[in-house]
Amino acid sequence: MIKVKDNEKQKNIALKRYEHELKRKNKIYQPYFNDGIQQKEFVKQSAKYSKRPKRHKIPMPDNFSLVDNIESTLKFFDDLLTHASKHIPVFIDSRNVKKMTPDAILYFILIIEEVRSKYSQYSISGNSPKDKLCRKLLHESGFLNYVRSYLSKYNEDTDIFTIRDGINTESTIAQDVLKYVRKNIGINKPTLETKAIFTVIIEGMANTHNHAGEKGSGDRKKWYLMAYYSEIGEIHFVFLDSGVGIPKTIRQDFSEKVRIKLAIREEGVMDHQLIMSALAGEFRTQTNEKKRGKGLPKINDLAKDEKIKDLVIISNKGYVNASNGINHKLEGKFHGTLLSWKMVKRNET
Numbered sequence: 001m002i003k004v005k006d007n008e009k010q011k012n013i014a015l016k017r018y019e020h021e022l023k024r025k026n027k028i029y030q031p032y033f034n035d036g037i038q039q040k041e042f043v044k045q046s047a048k049y050s051k052r053p054k055r056h057k058i059p060m061p062d063n064f065s066l067v068d069n070i071e072s073t074l075k076f077f078d079d080l081l082t083h084a085s086k087h088i089p090v091f092i093d094s095r096n097v098k099k100m101t102p103d104a105i106l107y108f109i110l111i112i113e114e115v116r117s118k119y120s121q122y123s124i125s126g127n128s129p130k131d132k133l134c135r136k137l138l139h140e141s142g143f144l145n146y147v148r149s150y151l152s153k154y155n156e157d158t159d160i161f162t163i164r165d166g167i168n169t170e171s172t173i174a175q176d177v178l179k180y181v182r183k184n185i186g187i188n189k190p191t192l193e194t195k196a197i198f199t200v201i202i203e204g205m206a207n208t209h210n211h212a213g214e215k216g217s218g219d220r221k222k223w224y225l226m227a228y229y230s231e232i233g234e235i236h237f238v239f240l241d242s243g244v245g246i247p248k249t250i251r252q253d254f255s256e257k258v259r260i261k262l263a264i265r266e267e268g269v270m271d272h273q274l275i276m277s278a279l280a281g282e283f284r285t286q287t288n289e290k291k292r293g294k295g296l297p298k299i300n301d302l303a304k305d306e307k308i309k310d311l312v313i314i315s316n317k318g319y320v321n322a323s324n325g326i327n328h329k330l331e332g333k334f335h336g337t338l339l340s341w342k343m344v345k346r347n348e349t
Contacts, residue, residue, distance in 0.1 A: 055125070056083055060094040064134075065101040067312045067340050070319055073104055074332035077111050084115045084122055092126030100134040102141065103312075103340050106163065106224045106240040109146045110336060113222075141226060159184070161227035169205040174198050177227060177237075184229040185343060193307050193343065197237070200299045201225065204239045204339060221336075234309075234342045241337040245316040246278055246296075247271035271318030272327045279313070279322060299341065307343075314338040 058079050063069040083090050115122055124147075129135045142162035161180045164173050178194050181187065187194060208223040224240040243249070251274075281297035296313075303311040303322045311322040315337040320327045 055089045055091050055123075057091045057093050058083070060092060060097050062097060063099045064094070064097050064104045065099060066103045066107060066314060066334075066338060067101055067310070068099070070314065071331055074330065074334065077107065078332050080111060080124075081115070084119055084124075087119065087122065089123040090125075092124065094129045094134075094138075095127055097129040097134050098131055100129065100131075100137050102137070102226045102228050102236055102238045103240070103314075103338055105138065105141050105143055106226055106238055107334075107338065109143065109163070109224060110240060110242050112146060114335065137228065141228075159229050161225075161229075164225045165222050166205070167208070167222055169202060171202060173225065174201040174205075177201060177225070180227060180229075181235060181343065185235060193302070196298060196302050196307070197343070200339070201239060203296075203298075204241060208241045208243055234344045236342050237340070239339040241339075243336055245271075245334070246313070246337050247274040247316045247318055250274050250278065270329050271316045272320050272329055273318075275313055275315055275318045275320045276327060279320070299339070303341070308341045309344065310340070310342045312338070312340040314340075 058076065061069055061072040061076055064073060064076075066073050080090060080092075112124065115124065129138065137160070140158040140160050140162070142160075145163070161177060164176075166173070175198070178190075178198055181194055181197065204225075205223055208221055221241070221243040223242065224238075226238050228236045230236065244252070279296050279300040299308070299311065300322055302308045309323055313320045313322065314330075314334050317330045317333055318327075319330055
């Protein structure tokens with residue numbers, strides 16, 4: 001049987017399809033977020049509206065080092081702290097860094113943790129150096145453990161003594177440093193030098209534990225430790241105390257002694273001069289114990305005897321290079337106390 005088409009019905013269906021397609025083509029579609037746009041326009045017109053600030057780019061110095069390029073590196077950190085205080089998010093551009101030293105890496109961590117403690121929602125982001133050695137030092141030092149990063153953590157087989165931190169005196173970490181020294185520096189048995197390094201690290205940890213906070217505050221401060229064996233055959237040690245600093249500690253602990261107080265006020269003793277006096281053993285700690293307060297003079301003696309080299313101490317507004325005699329006041333303020341020194345490789349049996 002042949003099915004007869006209903007031409008009139010077909011015409012009506014075709015007409016409806018045509019009208020539907022015509023409406024679809026001529027329809028002006030509004031984005032789904034139209035209500036949001038209107039809401040944003042309303043918010044912008046309100047008196048309480050505050051536009052989110054743009055991320056500010058801060059370039060790292062080409063020589064990212066406190067020991068070798070103190071003023072430029074401190075200015076970089078001051079810029080970071082200034083933007084943080086204004087809640088302006090920053091992007092740290094390290095692509096063009098040509099030189100990087102462990103001291104700047106440790107201080108970078110200290111500043112990041114200080115910013116986090118003050119501004120919990122503050123945003124810091126950045127990139128990695130193009131220079132292979134700088135990138136290796138930053139990535140394999142353990143720095144990535146202190147920031148959120150999609151990059152993998154450091155290689156366990158790295159030749160860097162990766163960053164350690166704490167608030168107490170930990171002899172096991174100091175022993176680990178000595179193992180690292182013996183492995184890389186060519187010393188197969190304990191020497192006066194390795195014993196001195198152990199003593200200095202322990203003294204630094206103890207000073208942080210006992211004297212680093214504001215007087216009477218009970219605040220506990222952290223220390224940071226790192227060492228790096230370079231290709232030229234020397235180990236660069238860095239110990240960072242995040243406390244109030246040597247000069248401020250001296251002024252706190254000796255404020256009751258009229259002679260010292262008058263000397264500081266009348267002669268205008270600067271921070272680097274107080275550090276030099278501490279190195280010379282002129283100040284005792286508030287504990288008055290015989291075994292306390294000898295760390296700085298002892299490491300200073302090692303520098304004089306040339307058993308260690310390039311001893312640098314930075315604290316508050318003082319910079320002291322005990323090895324070459326370059327000591328001066330800093331333009332910016334350093335938070336805490338940094339000890340930096342090196343040991344050269346020897347061929348001993």
